Amino acid sequence: MGRLSELFAPETVAVVGATDRKGAVGRAILENLRGDFAGEVVPINPNREEVLGMTCYPDVASAPSIDLGVVVVPPPIVVDSVRELGESGVENVVVITAGFGETGSEGAARERDLRSVADEFDLNLVGPNSLGIMNTAVGMNATFGPENALEGSVSFMSQSGAFITAVLDWANEQEIGFQDVVSLGNKTVLDETDFVQEWGDSEDTDVIIGYLEGIDDGREFIDTASEVTDETPIVLVKSGRTDAGAKAASSHTGAIAGSERAYETGLEQAGVLRAASVQELFDYARALSGLPVPETDGVAVVTNAGGPGVLTTDAIGDSGLGMASFTDETIDALAEAMPEEANVYNPIDAIGDADVERFDEALDIALSDPNVGAAVVVSAPTAVLDYADLAEVVIERTEEYGKPVVTSMMGGARSRAAEETLRESGIPNYFDPARAVSGLDALSTYREISERSVGEPATFDVDRERAREILARARDRDDNRLGVESMDLLEAYGIPTPHGEIVDDPADAREIAAEIDGDVVMKIVSPDISHKSDIGGVAVGVADEEVTDTFEDLVARARNYQPDARILGVQVQELLDLEASTETIVGMNRDPQFGPLLLFGLGGIFVEILEDTSVRVAPIGEGEAREMVDEIQAAPLLRGARGRQPADVDGVVETVQRLSQLVTDFPAILELDINPLVAGPEGVQAIDLRLTVDTEAFK
Amino acid sequence: MGRLSELFAPETVAVVGATDRKGAVGRAILENLRGDFAGEVVPINPNREEVLGMTCYPDVASAPSIDLGVVVVPPPIVVDSVRELGESGVENVVVITAGFGETGSEGAARERDLRSVADEFDLNLVGPNSLGIMNTAVGMNATFGPENALEGSVSFMSQSGAFITAVLDWANEQEIGFQDVVSLGNKTVLDETDFVQEWGDSEDTDVIIGYLEGIDDGREFIDTASEVTDETPIVLVKSGRTDAGAKAASSHTGAIAGSERAYETGLEQAGVLRAASVQELFDYARALSGLPVPETDGVAVVTNAGGPGVLTTDAIGDSGLGMASFTDETIDALAEAMPEEANVYNPIDAIGDADVERFDEALDIALSDPNVGAAVVVSAPTAVLDYADLAEVVIERTEEYGKPVVTSMMGGARSRAAEETLRESGIPNYFDPARAVSGLDALSTYREISERSVGEPATFDVDRERAREILARARDRDDNRLGVESMDLLEAYGIPTPHGEIVDDPADAREIAAEIDGDVVMKIVSPDISHKSDIGGVAVGVADEEVTDTFEDLVARARNYQPDARILGVQVQELLDLEASTETIVGMNRDPQFGPLLLFGLGGIFVEILEDTSVRVAPIGEGEAREMVDEIQAAPLLRGARGRQPADVDGVVETVQRLSQLVTDFPAILELDINPLVAGPEGVQAIDLRLTVDTEAFK
Incomplete structure (x- = not known):
């Protein structure tokens, strides 16, 4: 039995806003509820004493004890009605009324108020802007739709009420039965994750299906769903898959759409079977519930x-x-x-x-x-x-x-x-x-x-405090774009970087170059110059005796290119043998729903022209990091195809995990790219870094 | 009106092997024919005087004039019965009887005999091993299936009789109507191309649909279908798409399967809409016939x-x-x-x-x-x-x-x-x-x-005679695998090759090297050594003074690697600037159904690891050649992505067309690879060549 069992199997349901006016939603719900419901139905309306032959109460306080309140009053008095339910100890509420966040700023304010009241009384609240809910075990149809569901073991949620109406008529003809049906509405309180949890805990639900246009908290959904799917399959149609569809969905629900790529990997990480169409949704549901x-x-x-x-x-x-x-x-x-x-x-x-x-x-x-x-x-x-x-x-x-x-x-x-x-x-x-x-x-x-066993994300022994300080320095500079000068951020998280330092003058440069055995690479370091190679800001294979001249050259070129550019120094770095190595990219950006989305690919044309990349929502464990490396098309190149020396794939896999840990620890890192992460036979090295930090949010 | 109009709309149909024995195919056909058929039905059977109340004739000669003969006699006497029909001037025959090529060597011999008789009398022969044919306009159901078709404008052919039976029952329920229905059977004479032609010529057919497991002559099909589809859409399910399916299809029909890749491009070149499933086939047919x-x-x-x-x-x-x-x-x-x-x-x-x-x-x-x-x-x-x-x-x-x-x-x-x-x-x-x-x-x-306008294949002014001589030399050597020594084959067809020659001794090598301005490339030439680089058989950037030593070295290495290898000489070739160039591969292999299948891709990892290639059935025009170049994923690299100099794409497109012409002119070329064809900013050059020739077939 889940937390929401009383929501679906109440003994008493109140319809707040009950009426017998023809065509009114408050009447449709009352009629549907009277149908097969095993429990008691209580109409509430201060203007009536009787509705459809049932005693009508003026308010919740004067009504008998209520398990579930269905609210169909006009928008301006919804919040008060819900408060009244909360004050009377009703824990479960379905708000049918529309006219909230989906309609503009006034509605959005009303929805915030509704949320506050729900929080205050810890309500299980469905809606607003919902068709209602059904439970076939107790014969409860608390919707205003024209159809009732047949009894079955599939539980069904939908972000579109019309979708439920359309499906039920068809499902009845096809003899597909349901346990619970929920029209999610605006998901102000209860959302897809709550129902996945509830149905995962329920003995009566064999299969969970849903039509969603968005997921509110992607990470929470992944965590909940991936446990539920051990026992109960989840099949979803997530619409807005295509650019055109995402635009349409956003105009329908008013929500900002996350990227389809994030949904794709997020739903897969959650263990969700994704159906591409209504037909597939029910074909899958039928097989999973019957066989x-x-x-x-x-x-x-x-x-x-x-x-x-x-x-x-x-x-x-x-x-x-x-x-x-x-x-x-x-x-x-x-x-x-x-x-x-x-x-x-x-x-x-x-x-x-x-x-x-x-x-x-x-x-x-x-x-x-x-x-x-x-x-x-x-x-x-x-x-x-x-x-x-x-x-x-x-x-x-x-x-x-x-x-x-x-x-x-x-x-x-x-x-x-x-x-x-x-x-x-x-x-x-x-x-x-x-x-x-x-x-x-x-x-x-x-x-x-x-x-499948996803496994816990590995927790490496890192220097979190040092990373915090590096990010704090950036905040103090009020600099939200960081580059190679922040390579020690990677070092703090155990990601290998080449030997080298950023220096301010030629003398220091000579000293570092002397420490490094052999020729060096020298790069201008400036947050204002992003394409250093293009302006001659990078010198590769600099011999000891050339270090001073090169230092002056690099600075002169930068000044010449952009006189007001902030120059943080010149990086003097060991020269790596890139011949036997492969350039890779390991990066992250934040999705509005799923949060940190890790990306892996080979450098250059592989990412830019062939778009051969893999993504996962962080945090991830070793298994998922290895999948990321293996699933790109060019993976054989890392493994030693065509007579190449195999690269240190384990090192790449570990770097991806360490980055996962870093971006999970610091939500203020909005975007980060290690490009390239050079993978050679002996190990990996992060050569360059760019990141964007939310300096406001970071404390 | 097409050539086969009498096949589908005969005035008199004879059933050779008519019987009233219950459960017999000869009875089922007679019963189906008696249904709604506007014409006359003539039973033929030497052992009966009357069948189902109809006068039965002992043989074709004694029967009234016949437009279509449907043969259901036992396998051993089918050929004689068909001959008898031919001798009596009947031009249209459907052989229902099974037990031919699909059953083993005896059946295959019988099928060859059937084919000879059909050729002798120039018969329009459907089958053998056919469910029969239908035409709803004249109400003719000359099949032994349990269902009749509704009238409509879709004409339908199927290589599986059972598929017709299955579809008709369903189509009748869905009220999908047909003009003609043909069970193709073993396609000994009439095949898919004949019916595409017929229905393309017919006013009564709005849409052509079919279930095929193979296409007999791919090139002929492309030529016919691509004209028909100007006016009449063709939708096909071609099964055996997957490896498992191809195996199953081959065991079902006994045919050798061509590659799915060839079918995919061949059907597209033919202008066929390909349906992946039965549902899609009829969804498409319904839309195309009704809207x-x-x-x-x-x-x-x-x-x-x-x-x-x-x-x-x-x-x-x-x-x-x-x-x-x-x-x-x-x-x-x-x-x-x-x-x-x-x-x-x-x-x-x-x-x-x-x-x-x-x-x-x-x-x-x-x-x-x-x-x-x-x-x-x-x-x-x-x-x-x-x-x-x-x-x-x-x-x-x-x-x-x-x-x-x-x-x-x-x-x-x-x-x-x-x-x-x-x-x-x-x-x-x-x-x-x-x-x-x-x-x-x-x-x-x-x-x-x-x-779409496919356009005629371009015909370049080539030296076909010279190419013939080069291939003839190979035949005379009885050498079916040719290599770089046959580069003049490409020259004969106007495909650019680097300046250079194959020489027998160091003195000639020096002479060629002197003619070429700058360093040269030297390669051992031997039909027995395919991976020349691996054995040190290629020297790049040889200066004038090193030519003699390099010559001796290359020969020594080849001898050392394989003492009995035939060494045709050493190729001395100009050294191209490959820095600014892109390596491509242009090749061809022959598909059993579609013939010469051209392939294009970028060299190295792009073909070998990423499998990023495009194919077309030759001959092709400029438009298709350009599509081949454009549709590979890595195409932007040729066009100058990431700061590269754009390669001579027109040169690549022309090379593909010239190769198309070469392999169309010489069917004896079984396989051919130009690898690499180097594409630089100034033009293209074929650097290496391998081909396999059918020395037997070539004359």
Whole structure:
């Protein structure tokens, strides 16, 4: 039982703003609530004594004890009504009324007031601007929509009320049932993370699905969802995926959209199955709620039709699944049981004259193979095959083996009765074999999610105090863009940097150069000059005797380029052997919803032209850091492709984690790029650094 | 009227092998033919005098004049029966009987005989191993399947008979009608190209669709289809897309699969819309047969529901379409007509209380905008919106403006009647807005296909005779792998190569080196040593005085590496300035179905690690050659990204075309790689060459 159990299963529901005026929302809700609700419904309205034959109370205080208050009063008096509920000890509130943050500054102020009252009384508040909520177990329909949900084990939240209305009519026709339904509205208090938590704790919810246009706190969502998905799958449509869609979503909800890239990785890190369309959302939900999770990814296909068998095989090839490789025993058994012309390898083509017994034999043999985790039964209608019988066979074998079986009994009218029978047993049937396969694919993806171990972010022994001081210095200079002069920030977090120092005069430069064995690199250091190479501000391979002249040259060029540029000095740095090394970029920027988004890629054209990068929301553990390195297309170059020496990949992975720790420790770092981080066979070195700091926020 | 008009609209059809034995194919066909067929049906069977109440003739010769013969006799007597038809002057034959190439060597021999007879009498022969054919205009169902097709304007071919059976039952339920239906069977004579040609010539076919597992002659298909698609869209599911699927298809049809890469580009070059699934195939067919083609890609979305509006916008973002940018007039008109809370930018959110009048106004205003090529009407069910009325409005506005409108009237039972009304007017309605958008996307893609001008392959003035001699020399040496010694092959086709020659002794080497201004590159030339650099067989930057020693060194190293290697000499070549250049690869290999497949990519890691290549079936024109160069991800590097000097892209484009001409002129060239083709600011140069020649085939 979760914290919100009383919200969904109240004994008494008050409708604040109840009315019997036709067409009014306050009447629609009352009528819906009277439907099948097991508990008591209490109308509240100071102007009426009776509504739809029920005693109406003037205010909450005078009404009987209330578990849930549904508020449908006009916008200006919503806050007072909610306060009244709070004062009477009601903990659960749904605000239906619109006219808050979605409508402009007056509404936004009203929404802030609502939030304060909710905080004051610690209310579980849904909305405002919500269609309402439903719970089918107690028959509660506290919405003003035209449809009621069927009972089932899927719990459903939506940021769009219209989406709920549209879906329920269709879902009822398709006999898809729900446990809880929530129209999230403006999410002033309760949001997607709260409901994911609630349904994760609930025994009655097998699958959580949702339509979201944004996630309020990405990190919190990841933390909550990634625990819930160990036991309960979550499938979401997150709209605003495309630029055009994000613009439309932002105009719909008024929220600032985070980047799709952050949502993509954030939802994956959260263990969410992401559906691209309404069809996928429900195809996945149906498979996840009705079928067992397969133990392996090998799929057997049983068919009476070669062409559709090939199409199914293609769909499996497109998915994360694979065609099962049959054991010799399976092949022998099939050869024995099937006619000579049949194909006993996978896909099993039992050929056109296959009757239900032959399908049953093939399915029995295939499902008993340990390499088979799931099966697809694909059939074309023939005179000798009865689809109703085939449905029975599929149901029996699914139960017997505990392995998921999906079907594509192709056809129209001929397949409807069988489809109905299958549906009652939770087995999806689709005309298109690709849709049947996509349900299985969701099951297999969910198995991987539930089995994964993300691991805690590693905590390295770092010098946090020193880093704080470096950032404080920047704040004192009121300088929000830092560069190579702040390389000691990286050193404080154990990220290797080349030997060298920033010096103010040629004498010091000579001293540092003398300490360094061999030629050096010298660079002008100025927060006002970002493209140092372009203005001749970098000298590579400077010999001892050239250090003084080079120092003067670099300073002169900088002055020449920009007379008022602040020059912090000249960096004298050891010259690295870059021949055997690969330039990488490790960076971070902050997403409005998900926070610190780490980025990794190879330098130069790989990032700029090929856009070959990987991202994760920080903080991350070693596993995720390694995934970041491995998933770029050019990863083989780091691992020693084409006769190169392999780079120190472990060093890169550790650097990514150390950066993750740094940006997590200091939210004031808004953006940071180590470019390049040079990865050679012997280790990694951060050569250059740029970061932007929020000097206001940093204390 | 096409060549095959009599095949589809015969006046008299003979069933050779007619019988009234229950369950026999010869009876099923007879029964189907008797159904609605306007013409005469003639049973032929020497063992019966009457079949199903019809006079049965002992042989074709004694029967009345026949336009089409349908053969269902046992496999061993099929060839004789077809010969008898040919001898009697019957030109059109459908062989239903199976047991030919798909069953082993005996069947394959039988199929060769069938082919000979068909050739002898110049027969239009469908099959063998075919479900049969249908034409709804004359009511002919000459198949043994359980379903008949509804009348319509889509013509449908399938390499799988079961696929037809499966589809028809479903299509009838969905009220999708067909003109012709053909089960292609083994395609011994008539294949996909013949039917594309036929239906392209036919007035009655608006859309051609098909399920194919392979295409017999890829080049012929491209040539035919790319003309037909100027007027008639072609949508195909080509299965065996994935490795697993290709294996399954090959086991189903016994054909050797060409590469998916070749099919992908070949079908695109042919102007075919490729559907990934059965659902897509029919979604596209429905849109293409029922709706006008939009003149621009801008789409307007009209909705009463914010969330579904955002989902639709995402689907448009994913597609080749775009959200239309409204004119000021449109925005003003919408602002006037819609309530204040409505969003008058695209997507138009007419908000939840929109009735049919408001939808109509919004749709009227949007469709009158010149930037709007098409519209999507998306709705959630509400108390104030009547879906049946909305359907009428959509139909009227579609007709009025001649612009395609698709709908997603979301809901289940509530939307069925409206869906039916829309369907009768050719307007698809889907629960999922993404499916509605995908139909529009198909229309827009088809407009691009029908408007494209591929252009004739350029024919350069080349020295074909010289190329022939070079290849002949290789044949005389019985050497099927050629290398750098055959660079003059490229010269003969006008592809630039560096100044240089292959010499036999140090004196000649010195002479060539002296002719070349500056240092030279020297390479060992041997057909037996492929990785010359690895064995030290390449010397770069050789000065005049080092030429003799280098010559001896290179030969010694080659001998040392492989004592019996044939050494053709040492190549002395000018040293190119590679600093400012980019290495590219231009190559060709032959696909079993499509023939010469050209490949382009940047050298080294771009091809080997990143697999960043483009392909086209040769011959190609300038437009396609330019597309090849432009569509690789790394193309900006050639065009001068990141401060590089732009390479001679025109030179690359011309080289690709010249190679296209070379490999088209000489089918004996099986494989060829110019690697690298160095592209610098001043031009391109082919540095190295490898090719494989079919010395047997070449004459």
